[in-house]
Amino acid sequence: MLYVIGLGPGKEELMSREALEAIADCEIIVGYSTYMRLIRDLVKDKEHVATGMRQEIDRCQKAIDLALETGKNVGVVSSGDAGVYGMAGLILELLGDNSELEVKVVPGITASLGAAAVMGAPLMNDFCHISLSDLMTPMSVIEKRLHAAAQGDFVICLYNPRSKGRPDHLSKALSIISQYKSEDTIVGIGKDIGRKEEEYILTTIKDLDESLVDMTTIVIIGNKETYVKNGRMITPRGYTL
């Protein structure tokens, strides 16, 4: 059995029992080294294969090979939900027509949901996820989606909003979004959600301080009804109160 396991935002309390049991059921755990550290107590008695960033294909192929060659249960761990910009798709793609190996995807709480709970309730109406990383999706497609999402007044969760290699993607995204949404639209910035250093900042499109945003950050841009009350970000569901 090959498990692809979503670890949730970071702390063990936000993992599901299914994820904990899947890890317990594995003899070999494969993952990006940062995530392995998050669960080191859970995997300390197991064989583990930790690889660095941007080695996703090698990592997933290795996991498949190990499972097929050894017949042992192997787990590939991903932060958040393994099926959201995670490893689940790559495993199934690499497996192709091979049906010898059973793959079980164990879902997790993805970053947007973890951050939203801390911020209040920004995702109470229609929302979307857009990754600003153009490593695998052309920037033209990302831009088209930013236009579409802002035009539809979706609440927009931005994954991979800004990194050293892509310092200007967030400002580009905000300038597209501002063509449709008011510059006073509420924006929530979640940092290190589910970890000890967890914090969030509520601001607006026009006041957003980009230097607060990096790869450990999730950015949630409200819809036109989103507001802040008592320090929480709230998108109304539409009840008449």
Place this chain on the structure above:
Amino acid sequence: MLYVIGLGPGKEELMSREALEAIADCEIIVGYSTYMRLIRDLVKDKEHVATGMRQEIDRCQKAIDLALETGKNVGVVSSGDAGVYGMAGLILELLGDNSELEVKVVPGITASLGAAAVMGAPLMNDFCHISLSDLMTPMSVIEKRLHAAAQGDFVICLYNPRSKGRPDHLSKALSIISQYKSEDTIVGIGKDIGRKEEEYILTTIKDLDESLVDMTTIVIIGNKETYVKNGRMITPRGYTL
């Protein structure tokens, strides 16, 4: 303390430890009767207030009043994630400026993530959530979002896709989506995800049998690259393999 707790798709294995601990920490549990049944073993020694469908405002106001009046810990339970079309927003809206009561939102695995894991990996690229219920969002806004999401080639997760009172919302939505997406686009239908009767069907926009879809169903419509292999629905992340 007032907890707003996401129960995940249905089975206890997919709840987080934080959710289990929050329930354990409450003396009073408030929820829609169907969800209360899902967790009856966890709440059997507690006072509980179960209300029917469409009584969300009463239910949330009751939970706030109970927490303020008794000083006891009260938990409001919601299926999936309490912050996604759930009770978290309503609680914070009703609370308004009252900062006497501490509210903690405990996130959960929302229906789309639970269904995606069972189907394979349909959410590996940008995706959005649209509820087809027009009880609280005007149909014109829903239609605008369907146009935008399809035009941006998002993977689209449809919540509340079809009910007795809204038998034609799904077909309306599909006819809008078909203006931009091919009729051969892969569609996953997840039924009773996370429960004993869990099943999924993979089909296409043109072959979708609407009679399979009801309020216990989540519908995931792929993007133009989504395909089926070995019975699993896969949206490529974009790796060159």
